[in-house]
Amino acid sequence: MAAAGDRMVESEDDLQDSRTSSLSDIPTAEVRETLRHLPTKRDLESLFSRFEAKFDAKFAELGADVRQLGGRVQDLEEDRDASLAHLDRLQAQINEQSRYVTDLRRSVDDLDNRGRRNNVRIRGVPESEDTEDIPLTLRTLFNALLERPPDTPILLDRAHRALRPRGAPSAPPRDIICRIHHFPLKEEIMQAARKKRSITHDGHAVEVYQDLSRFTLQARRHLKPITDVLRDRDIRYRWGYPFALTVRRDNQLMSIMEPGDVPEFIRALDLPQVEVANWHGGDLLDFPPPKPQRQKWQAVRKQKHRHPLRDEATDPGLHPSFGPARQDP
Structure with a gap:
C-alpha cells in the first residue's frame, strides 16, 4: 500500500516537473507579446458600445416601423368601425323599407281580394x-x-x-x-x-x-304544414281578411299575419316544429350573424432594453471567466 502511494507521489512530481520545463522553454518576450495583443476591459467596453449603438439604431428603426404599422392598423380599424356603422344604418333602412313594401303588398292584396x-x-x-x-x-x-x-x-x-x-x-x-x-x-x-x-x-x-288573389293562395300554400297539424289535432281555424290564419283557444285569439308570427303561433298552441317558408321571399328565420368584437388599439409603453452581454462584460462578478481588471504590461 505504501509502495502504491509512493509511486503516485512520484508521478505527480514528474508531471509538475514536465509543466515547469515546458513553461521555461517559452521565451519571456513572446509571452509579453501575446499578453499585449489580448483584449482589455476598455476594448470590450468599446466593442459593446458599438454593439449598443447598432442595436439602438435597429431598435429605433424597428420601433418606427411598428409605430407606423400600428397607425395604419388603427386607421383600418377606424375605417372598419365607420363601415360597420354605415352598414348598420343601411340595414336599418332596408328593414324599414322591407316593412313598408310588406305593408304595401298587403294593402294591394287586400284591395285585390276586396275586388273579388x-x-x-x-x-x-x-x-x-x-x-x-x-x-x-x-x-x-x-x-x-x-x-x-x-x-x-x-x-x-x-x-x-x-x-x-x-x-x-x-x-x-x-x-x-x-x-x-x-x-x-x-x-x-x-x-x-x-x-x-x-x-x-x-x-x-x-x-x-x-x-282569391294569387298572393293569398301562395301564402296559404306555404302555411299548409301548419293547417295539416291543426286538422290532425282537431283545432278549428279560419282564414281572415286581409290575409290571416286565425285560431281561437281558451278565449284567446292567435293569428298569423306575417312570417315572423309563425314561431310565436306554434309556441302558443304547443305545436310541433314545422318548416314554413317565408311567402315574402327568403328563409323564415334568417337572422344575421353576430358582429365580431375586438379590443381597442393600445400603444405599448416604452421600456428600457437591457443588453445582457454588455452587463456581463462590464461587471466582473457576472461572468466567471473575467477576473479583476488588469493594466497593460
Whole structure:
C-alpha cells in the first residue's frame, strides 16, 4: 500500500516537473507579446458600445416601423368601425323599407281580394268540345245548392273559364270564375256549399271556392304544414281578411299575419316544429350573424432594453471567466 502511494507521489512530481520545463522553454518576450495583443476591459467596453449603438439604431428603426404599422392598423380599424356603422344604418333602412313594401303588398292584396268579394271559383266542371253555356251551367248548379227551382234567375256580371290555354284531353278542366251581381246571394251560395259534404253536377264532383288573389293562395300554400297539424289535432281555424290564419283557444285569439308570427303561433298552441317558408321571399328565420368584437388599439409603453452581454462584460462578478481588471504590461 505504501509502495502504491509512493509511486503516485512520484508521478505527480514528474508531471509538475514536465509543466515547469515546458513553461521555461517559452521565451519571456513572446509571452509579453501575446499578453499585449489580448483584449482589455476598455476594448470590450468599446466593442459593446458599438454593439449598443447598432442595436439602438435597429431598435429605433424597428420601433418606427411598428409605430407606423400600428397607425395604419388603427386607421383600418377606424375605417372598419365607420363601415360597420354605415352598414348598420343601411340595414336599418332596408328593414324599414322591407316593412313598408310588406305593408304595401298587403294593402294591394287586400284591395285585390276586396275586388273579388263577389267572385266564386268552381272546380271540376268538365269542358265540352262544343261551345258551352257557362251561365246556364252555373244557374243550374247554384239553384241546386240553394234548393230552388233550376230556372230561378241568377244575375251574373260575368262568367268564364280560367284565363289560360286549354289543356290536353287528359288534363283536369279549367276552373270557372264568375261574379255574382248581388253580394248577399253570393254569400248564401258559399254558406250552402260549405254545409254540403260533397257537391255533384251531371255526375261529376265539383268544388266551390271563394276566388282569391294569387298572393293569398301562395301564402296559404306555404302555411299548409301548419293547417295539416291543426286538422290532425282537431283545432278549428279560419282564414281572415286581409290575409290571416286565425285560431281561437281558451278565449284567446292567435293569428298569423306575417312570417315572423309563425314561431310565436306554434309556441302558443304547443305545436310541433314545422318548416314554413317565408311567402315574402327568403328563409323564415334568417337572422344575421353576430358582429365580431375586438379590443381597442393600445400603444405599448416604452421600456428600457437591457443588453445582457454588455452587463456581463462590464461587471466582473457576472461572468466567471473575467477576473479583476488588469493594466497593460
